[in-house]
Amino acid sequence: MTAVPASLTLGSLRVDTPVVLAPMAGITNAAYRRLCAEQGAGLYVSEMITSRGLVEGDEVTRKMLVFDELETVRSVQLYGTDPVYIGKAVEILCADHGVAHVDLNFGCPVPKVTRKGGGGALPWKRGLLGEILTAAVAAAAPYDVPVTMKTRKGLDDDHLTYLDAGRIAEETGVAAIALHGRTVQQAYSGQADWDAIAALVEHVDIPVLGNGDIWEAADALRMVEQTGAAGVVVGRGCLGRPWLFRDLAAAFHGDDVATLPTLGEVRTMMRRHAELLSAHMGEERGCKEFRKHVSWYLKGFGAGGDLRHRLALVDSLATLDDLLVGLDGDEPFPVRELGTPRGRQGSPRARVALPEGWLDDTDGRGAHLREDADETTGG
Structure with missing residues (x-):
């Protein structure tokens, strides 16, 4: 069993509790982040915004980039498929919006994202992934802002990408990688594979954050103990239960707390x-x-x-x-609801929606992928 960490370090950023709120479309807006932060310490990431939308001044994107007045650490998740747009967007976030942490989305399983080669589909193109991460890290460096990435195990069980993604992240200077222990094909169905998280921890020297099936604080402790992860990313488990962050903060500091509100x-x-x-x-x-x-x-x-x-x-x-x-x-x-799934689950997809010929090679450098400025789906 691995010792339970009390805090999380992402480059220049220290998080008092090794817990990250997963970006969720239509959920993790400024109000919800404030609500969760009132319960306990952690890193509270915004809804995903698109790099192209930010660079081109898209109104929908601009309205999503809102922070609460008490939000001292501004954390934004960015989506994109083009290294140039990603680099420019990261610079805008750091220079104009005071963002202290940028997370890149390579985990979204939604078909309208993956069929453009974005989200969870992109890590199949190892060369393109490296270009994007390099551009993001270079743009953030002058501001001393850490860049992290979130991904999944792979497209499906026959097309796994997470170990290569971890290696590329480490080589390009990414501060940490979060792994959702499911494939794109699984979406939110079935059980998360915590063994994959443990394998990634062994594979890289940068911090690995574990994501998937954390419904209670005890699940978070069990994950870090079993996998050696440096922290956890919590998504669906906090839906309708923002007090979960109170329990998580207590658990990571040695207190056994399970809030059971009337x-x-x-x-x-x-x-x-x-x-x-x-x-x-x-x-x-x-x-x-x-x-x-x-x-x-x-x-x-x-x-x-x-x-x-x-x-x-x-x-x-x-x-x-x-x-x-x-x-x-x-x-x-x-109490019968404790430890049970919340939010969307569904069934595995028959196949992953991908651009034509996507699986033909694993490089993708110089690819010109379609990225809509109004894409707002979360991962």
Whole structure:
């Protein structure tokens, strides 16, 4: 068993707890990052933005690049397939937006991303991956900003890329690599392969962050003990449970904490979340954004279907307050939900959507891939 780390070092950046909030499209906006940070220490990464969108001044991209006033460490995940755009985008983030950490997305399994050669498909092209990482690290270097990358095991079990990706990351000066222990073909189905994370730890000298199937703080400790990972990346496990970061912070500092909030305490958290969304986006849009979180917050509780339905249509904070009163504040947390998957799961894909001829070679240097400026899918 490996000793449990108490902190995480990424180049010049020190994170007090070795926990990273995974970028999730439509979820990890400034309001949600603030909500999680109020619970415990960690590195809270933005929703993924596109390099081309940033460089070309795309309005959608610009609106996503928003930070909370108390967000002292600005962390952004960047998507791209072109080394030139990536380099320019990293420079803009560092010079104009005060970003202290840039993460590159090479793990997204969504077909509209992989069919363009982006996300989880890109590491198949080892040469292109090296060019992109080199450009990003060079652009960030004058600002002493660490660059990390997130990837998956590979396209499928017959086309694994993670060990080569780790080697290339280390050679190009990347500060750390996060590995989601699933292939692109698996998407979010099945179980994450923690043995692959352990293999990558043995393969490289830079920090490896483990991602996949961390539903409770105990899972995070077990992952680092079994794999030797320097820290963990938490995504779906915190949906409707931002207090998980409180448990994680406690666990990595030697305290055994498992927060089991009553429905009344969850109700307070729901109100705080909607309040932060409204402060950042305006009340109407903030309440609409909040709707998607209702089912996650109430997962396993006995709240009636009609009340859940009305909460999922909330359009103002006043309406939300009226509806929240209808929840039984004394109802205990449904412990049967502990350790169970949250968020999207689905089934493995029949095949991975790729550009024509993508598998013909593993280099890809100088490739001209299509990257849409309005692409906002998270990984």
